[in-house]
Amino acid sequence: SQTIHQWPATLVQPVGSPLSLECTVEGTSNPNLYWYRQAAGRGLQLLFYSVGIGQISSEVPQNLSASRPQDRQFILSSKKLLLSDSGFYLCACPVGQASWGSGNTIYFGEGSWLTVV
Amino acid sequence: DAKTTQPPSMDCAEGRAANLPCNHSTISGNEYVYWYRQIHSQGPQYIIHGLKNNETNEMASLIITEDRKSSTLILPHATLRDTAVYYCIVTQAGTALIFGKGTTLSVSS
Numbered sequence: 001s002q003t004i005h006q007w008p009a010t011l012v013q014p015v016g017s018p019l020s021l022e023c024t025v026e027g028t029s030n031p032n033l034y035w036y037r038q039a040a041g042r043g044l045q046l047l048f049y050s051v052g053i054g055q056i057s058s059e060v061p062q063n064l065s066a067s068r069p070q071d072r073q074f075i076l077s078s079k080k081l082l083l084s085d086s087g088f089y090l091c092a093c094p095v096g097q098a099s100w101g102s103g104n105t106i107y108f109g110e111g112s113w114l115t116v117v
Numbered sequence: 118d119a120k121t122t123q124p125p126s127m128d129c130a131e132g133r134a135a136n137l138p139c140n141h142s143t144i145s146g147n148e149y150v151y152w153y154r155q156i157h158s159q160g161p162q163y164i165i166h167g168l169k170n171n172e173t174n175e176m177a178s179l180i181i182t183e184d185r186k187s188s189t190l191i192l193p194h195a196t197l198r199d200t201a202v203y204y205c206i207v208t209q210a211g212t213a214l215i216f217g218k219g220t221t222l223s224v225s226s
Contacts, residue, residue: 044216108160
């Protein structure tokens with residue numbers, strides 16, 4: 001079965017410090033991968049998605065970047081964190097192959113809580 | 118632009134059925150209706166999805182109208198643990214989920 005790992009689970013970082021959140025997926029190959037963020041009291045916002053190694057699409061211009069160095073690894077980074085980067089970061093991945101007539105299901109990791117102070 | 122419209126909140130008594138409506142009048146022929154829920158401080162949890170037929174699994178039932186312009190998620194016997202924000206999302210298979218504000222369901226004893 002497919003598993004999504006995220007780490008760290010929680011972290012507190014000072015303003016201006018760098019960030020690296022990692023997401024790895026098991027049980028699938030060449031998956032689409034997604035990063036979402038949920039700020040306090042806000043909805044889920046799609047940040048980045050990737051359809052393959054080195055292929056990143058950004059949905060919202062911001063202080064963050066994403067990379068996909070390996071097929072099942074997706075990294076969210078920042079060179080200098082802002083207070084507004086605080087939030088709950090979620091990695092997501094679809095189960096199965098997208099094909100007409102079947103649909104598929106996107107599952108989420110357990111998330112990483114980031115507090116910028 | 119939001120593809121779905123959901124009531125902001127609903128209440129349900131424990132043990133009763135919870136019926137959560139969703140309007141998606143602009144749905145395309147190749148778009149599915151997905152339902153997720155998010156319990157406080159957790160990631161979204163997949164519930165069910167469908168294309169045009171009604172669907173049922175161990176968690177819920179999904180009723181899609183014949184014209185596909187609306188649907189209803191049914192939790193047959195709501196419990197306190199079903200208190201969450203429920204999201205109805207319309208999208209093509211394999212594409213990113215775009216979340217709206219959802220419906221906050223409060224189940225009380």
